Amino acid sequence: MENSSIIKIEKLVKRFPVGKTEFTALNDISVSFGAGEFAGLVGPSGSGKTTLLNIMGSLDSPSEGDVDVLGRSVSSLSHKQSAKLRNHHIGFIFQTYNLLPVYTVYENVEFALLLQKLSGSERKKAVMDSLEWVGLTDKVKSRPSMLSGGECQRVAIARSMVKRPEIVLADEPTANLDSKNSHNILQTMKNLNRELKTTFIFATHDEKVMQYLNRIIFLEDGKIVKDNLINDSKN
Amino acid sequence: MIKFLIKGILRDKSRSLLPVIVVATGVFLTVFMSGFLKGIFNDIAELNAKFNTGHVKIMTRAYAENKDQVPNDLALMDVKKLLSQLKIDYPDMEWVKRIHTGGLIDVPDSFGETRGQGQTIVTAIDMLSPGTHEVERMNIKKSIAKGSLPVKQGEALISDEFAERFGVSLGDKVTLFGSTMNGSMMFNIFVVSGTLRFGNTILDRGAIFMDIRDAQLALDMDDAASEILGYFKVGVYDDIKAQQLQASFNTKYSLKDDEFSPQMFRLVEQEGLGDYLKLANSAGTIMVFIFVIAMSIVLWNTGLLGGLRRYSEFGVRLALGEEKKHIYKTTIYEAMLIGIIGSVIGTGMGLGAAYYMQTYGLDVSSITSNIGMMLPSVYRAEVTPSLFYLGFFPGVIATVLGSALAGFAIYKRKTSQLFHELEV
Numbered sequence: 001m002e003n004s005s006i007i008k009i010e011k012l013v014k015r016f017p018v019g020k021t022e023f024t025a026l027n028d029i030s031v032s033f034g035a036g037e038f039a040g041l042v043g044p045s046g047s048g049k050t051t052l053l054n055i056m057g058s059l060d061s062p063s064e065g066d067v068d069v070l071g072r073s074v075s076s077l078s079h080k081q082s083a084k085l086r087n088h089h090i091g092f093i094f095q096t097y098n099l100l101p102v103y104t105v106y107e108n109v110e111f112a113l114l115l116q117k118l119s120g121s122e123r124k125k126a127v128m129d130s131l132e133w134v135g136l137t138d139k140v141k142s143r144p145s146m147l148s149g150g151e152c153q154r155v156a157i158a159r160s161m162v163k164r165p166e167i168v169l170a171d172e173p174t175a176n177l178d179s180k181n182s183h184n185i186l187q188t189m190k191n192l193n194r195e196l197k198t199t200f201i202f203a204t205h206d207e208k209v210m211q212y213l214n215r216i217i218f219l220e221d222g223k224i225v226k227d228n229l230i231n232d233s234k235n
Numbered sequence: 236m237i238k239f240l241i242k243g244i245l246r247d248k249s250r251s252l253l254p255v256i257v258v259a260t261g262v263f264l265t266v267f268m269s270g271f272l273k274g275i276f277n278d279i280a281e282l283n284a285k286f287n288t289g290h291v292k293i294m295t296r297a298y299a300e301n302k303d304q305v306p307n308d309l310a311l312m313d314v315k316k317l318l319s320q321l322k323i324d325y326p327d328m329e330w331v332k333r334i335h336t337g338g339l340i341d342v343p344d345s346f347g348e349t350r351g352q353g354q355t356i357v358t359a360i361d362m363l364s365p366g367t368h369e370v371e372r373m374n375i376k377k378s379i380a381k382g383s384l385p386v387k388q389g390e391a392l393i394s395d396e397f398a399e400r401f402g403v404s405l406g407d408k409v410t411l412f413g414s415t416m417n418g419s420m421m422f423n424i425f426v427v428s429g430t431l432r433f434g435n436t437i438l439d440r441g442a443i444f445m446d447i448r449d450a451q452l453a454l455d456m457d458d459a460a461s462e463i464l465g466y467f468k469v470g471v472y473d474d475i476k477a478q479q480l481q482a483s484f485n486t487k488y489s490l491k492d493d494e495f496s497p498q499m500f501r502l503v504e505q506e507g508l509g510d511y512l513k514l515a516n517s518a519g520t521i522m523v524f525i526f527v528i529a530m531s532i533v534l535w536n537t538g539l540l541g542g543l544r545r546y547s548e549f550g551v552r553l554a555l556g557e558e559k560k561h562i563y564k565t566t567i568y569e570a571m572l573i574g575i576i577g578s579v580i581g582t583g584m585g586l587g588a589a590y591y592m593q594t595y596g597l598d599v600s601s602i603t604s605n606i607g608m609m610l611p612s613v614y615r616a617e618v619t620p621s622l623f624y625l626g627f628f629p630g631v632i633a634t635v636l637g638s639a640l641a642g643f644a645i646y647k648r649k650t651s652q653l654f655h656e657l658e659v
Contacts, residue, residue, distance in 0.1 A: 059554065059650040080558055082650070087556020098551045102246040107239070112555050114236050159555075 091160025258577025266585025289464025338413030382429025534637025574634030
């Protein structure tokens with residue numbers, strides 16, 4: 001664990017109603033993440049990886065327990081406060097990129113900043129910096145349909161990083177990519193993690209991703225079964 | 236953000252093109268149909284005004300009460316003096332006197348014996364005075380089938396149908412039988428200078444048009460007239476001005492205890508034209524209402540389809556930290572923009588089509604020739620200032636309403652499901 005905790009989870013329980021009964025997706029989870037971590041939640045389908053990612057991203061709230069993200073208790077946040085937290089402090093990377101097809105690479109990345117009150121020149125600088133990190137400055141005017149899967153995911157990374165968030169949550173970011181592109185993407189994220197001290201938390205069961213992680217938390221049936229710190233992860 | 240939305244609308248044809256087409260079509264139909272309906276209704280009212288009611292009409296109260304019988308014994312007297320006074324009192328109006336009467340027309344053979352007889356309706360107007368607008372107002376020149384307008388006293392025009400039925404030729408002398416204003420028998424011989432075909436059964440069946448001076452002489456109605464009609468010089472009926480005029484005239488000239496004193500009636504008080512014009516306005520309002528409802532339903536569905544298509548976009552925006560309320564607001568802004576674009580296009584198209592129909596009209600003379608009602612032979616649209624906004628605002632409202640209804644789906648999104656939804 002590096003530096004102080006930016007995510008602190010204690011005795012988290014998450015239940016979902018299933019008909020007249022309830023399904024417990026997460027049970028008694030206690031874990032913390034420090035600034036600059038490059039960690040992964042690993043486990044089979046239904047183990048609770050995405051649910052945990054949701055709660056850390058303030059997309060969902062716990063049924064029981066405390067989840068503090070950057071000093072804010074997720075369960076006490078209003079919809080507006082949750083949105084603000086995501087908008088300013090948390091980046092998301094999806095398995096299927098989810099770029100807006102009618103907008104250019106530049107505009108897709110810029111969109112995250114439109115909700116913040118930044119001047120045009122501030123936005124431009126942030127977008128170009130972000131695209132430079134992912135090596136796509138030559139594609140600013142391209143539409144997503146003109147890009148490869150790897151390039152699309154790099155745009156998605158740039159979009160998640162453009163607002164310089166403290167935390168990036170990525171759900172199976174390499175699931176749709178071939179091996180070469182997966183490694184490129186992971187290397188890019190690793191570099192960003194190192195240079196900008198951004199905390200990356202993945203939900204994955206991809207072996208390639210695990211090679212890059214410096215912490216792997218194994219989940220099974222909604223419980224943490226192992227929490228491994230790895231010192232010799234790639235780069 | 237607005238710039239961002241505009242880019243999206245312009246680039247995403249399925250987001251903008253279908254709604255714009257729907258709105259533009261709806262607005263076009265509303266504007267055009269409103270203009271056309273208004274034109275038709277006003278044409279019918281104006282036709283009645285020209286031939287029958289005037290914009291205002293002055294009769295004696297006794298004549299007005301029995302006007303269906305055309306009781307010339309109750310006609311207006313001292314008409315010259317009244318007309319002079321009217322021209323002074325109300326200079327914005329054009330005043331004309333008319334005489335209506337019924338009678339029998341007799342067509343003689345070469346021996347002077349009766350060859351044929353038929354009932355007739357006589358309309359006497361000022362045909363021969365210099366500067367008279369009556370011939371033009373009643374479209375008589377264009378309605379002449381054979382011959383020409385009377386150029387001197389003693390000449391008249393008869394219906395072409397009547398002339399054909401009795402084999403009357405131009406220059407033939409025919410005799411009109413009737414009764415004078417005083418109730419005595421009237422015989423008047425006149426020369427047929429031309430025949431008329433209005434394309435209207437009432438007028439074409441047995442009408443005679445003659446100069447009012449001839450009618451006054453024949454009916455012993457010197458300085459008398461069945462009625463005085465007033466027309467606004469601007470050419471368009473204005474009920475507010477007509478009410479003011481009526482109030483002023485009746486106060487000054489109409490006496491409660493004198494049934495022979497003149498009384499003024501507005502166009503809308505005659506021949507059921509008031510109800511008819513109210514119906515015309517209601518039809519326009521109903522049409523706009525139906526348009527807004529229909530367009531809203533169509534655009535609601537379009538919005539729902541758009542919402543489904545943009546499901547992942549809205550999801551990403553929620554994940555990126557945009558509030559549901561903000562996304563909802565932006566869909567409303569988009570709808571407003573699309574509504575304005577569609578409404579401008581639809582209004583332009585509607586105005587263009589209405590203007591075309593105002594200029595060229597739709598010739599229905601072949602259909603109306605056998606209809607007994609007094610109907611125009613050419614239907615024209617009327618481009619009024621209201622057409623510029625009549626379709627525009629409903630177009631924008633319908634688009635926004637449709638989008639607002641469809642947009643509620645945004646509030647049903649659960650952020651907790653975003654990862655699942657966005658990774659399908």
